Amino acid sequence: MQQTLADSVVWITGASSGIGRALAVEAARRGATLILSGRNEGALRGTASLCAERRSGAPRRPADAILPFDLADLNARLQAAQKALGIFGRIDILVLNAGVSQRARFTETAPEVFDLIMETNFGSAVDLTRAVLPQMRERDSGMIVCVSSVAGLMGAPWRTAYSASKHAQAGFFSSLRAEFFGSGIQISMVYPGFVRTAISENALSGDGARHGELDPLQKSGQDPAETARIVWDRLEAGALDIEVAFDFKARLGVFLSRHFPKLFVRSISKHGGL
Numbered sequence: 001m002q003q004t005l006a007d008s009v010v011w012i013t014g015a016s017s018g019i020g021r022a023l024a025v026e027a028a029r030r031g032a033t034l035i036l037s038g039r040n041e042g043a044l045r046g047t048a049s050l051c052a053e054r055r056s057g058a059p060r061r062p063a064d065a066i067l068p069f070d071l072a073d074l075n076a077r078l079q080a081a082q083k084a085l086g087i088f089g090r091i092d093i094l095v096l097n098a099g100v101s102q103r104a105r106f107t108e109t110a111p112e113v114f115d116l117i118m119e120t121n122f123g124s125a126v127d128l129t130r131a132v133l134p135q136m137r138e139r140d141s142g143m144i145v146c147v148s149s150v151a152g153l154m155g156a157p158w159r160t161a162y163s164a165s166k167h168a169q170a171g172f173f174s175s176l177r178a179e180f181f182g183s184g185i186q187i188s189m190v191y192p193g194f195v196r197t198a199i200s201e202n203a204l205s206g207d208g209a210r211h212g213e214l215d216p217l218q219k220s221g222q223d224p225a226e227t228a229r230i231v232w233d234r235l236e237a238g239a240l241d242i243e244v245a246f247d248f249k250a251r252l253g254v255f256l257s258r259h260f261p262k263l264f265v266r267s268i269s270k271h272g273g274l
């Protein structure tokens, strides 16, 4: 059964900014009821207001819910998952969008910082999936969407943990998808190239400090609202792997890394990554 947004309950992580906020607003416009997660409660309220504005005039529905918590904290995320399941009695679509990037060489990244990135991006995605699957299986219906990255399709310097976490997501969810093939549960991956968000500013340096600089590729990236429209169009049409905001550089990078690894590594090490 194809999952559409109208009248669906959608839980989005990383809904306080960037792509997650845009996905939330577009889902609201298409008739979904939302559970919005992130750490920044004020920013989540901001997203909820934008969602309410986008559906003004639509028939009355339950108000969206805000569920702030830290994904890197194991207990917090397990508790949050149970709460999320109870808010509207079900989750139809889980969007695992939250993520943190990295700007430091492997040798200069503290092990705790490396682990924090893996937990935030990958460990949490596995745990939230484990939590929502039983009720999706009971109804034989649902969708799990994981937002990976072009760095989940190729490596990039100063992003060893980030790229590893994004490859891990791709491996995990494409394997899981095969286990649910033929069921009513859709498992989809999104691979953004370059979207105009604060991802590089929020990236972690080797000591865990915020990087604080906007990368040129993000600065000139796609408008997140456009990204969200494309992603939901494709998800509602049943797409499993979605490359979005993939400019020529992203396409070339993935192609070279697969087919011409020597040329790729020479080029990417010179230009400083994505």
Ligand SMILES: NC(=O)c1ccc[n+]([C@@H]2O[C@H](COP(=O)([O-])OP(=O)(O)OC[C@H]3O[C@@H](n4cnc5c(N)ncnc54)[C@H](OP(=O)(O)O)[C@@H]3O)[C@@H](O)[C@H]2O)c1
Binding pocket: 013, 014, 015, 016, 017, 018, 019, 020, 037, 038, 039, 040, 041, 043, 069, 070, 071, 072, 097, 098, 099, 100, 101, 120, 147, 148, 149, 150, 151, 191, 192, 193, 194, 195, 196, 197, 198, 199, 200, 202, 218, 221
């Ligand atoms: N922008 C791009 O060009 C691009 C390219 C490829 C992939 N992506 C992926 O797209 C996704 C969204 O990123 P974005 O570009 O929208 O960047 P962003 O604006 O920095 O958003 C990241 C989101 O993740 C949340 N988050 C980070 N750490 C968290 C934690 N420990 N606990 C809970 N929430 C946490 C943040 O919320 P709080 O700060 O409120 O916690 C924020 O809402 C990420 O998975 C990223 O890897 C982005």
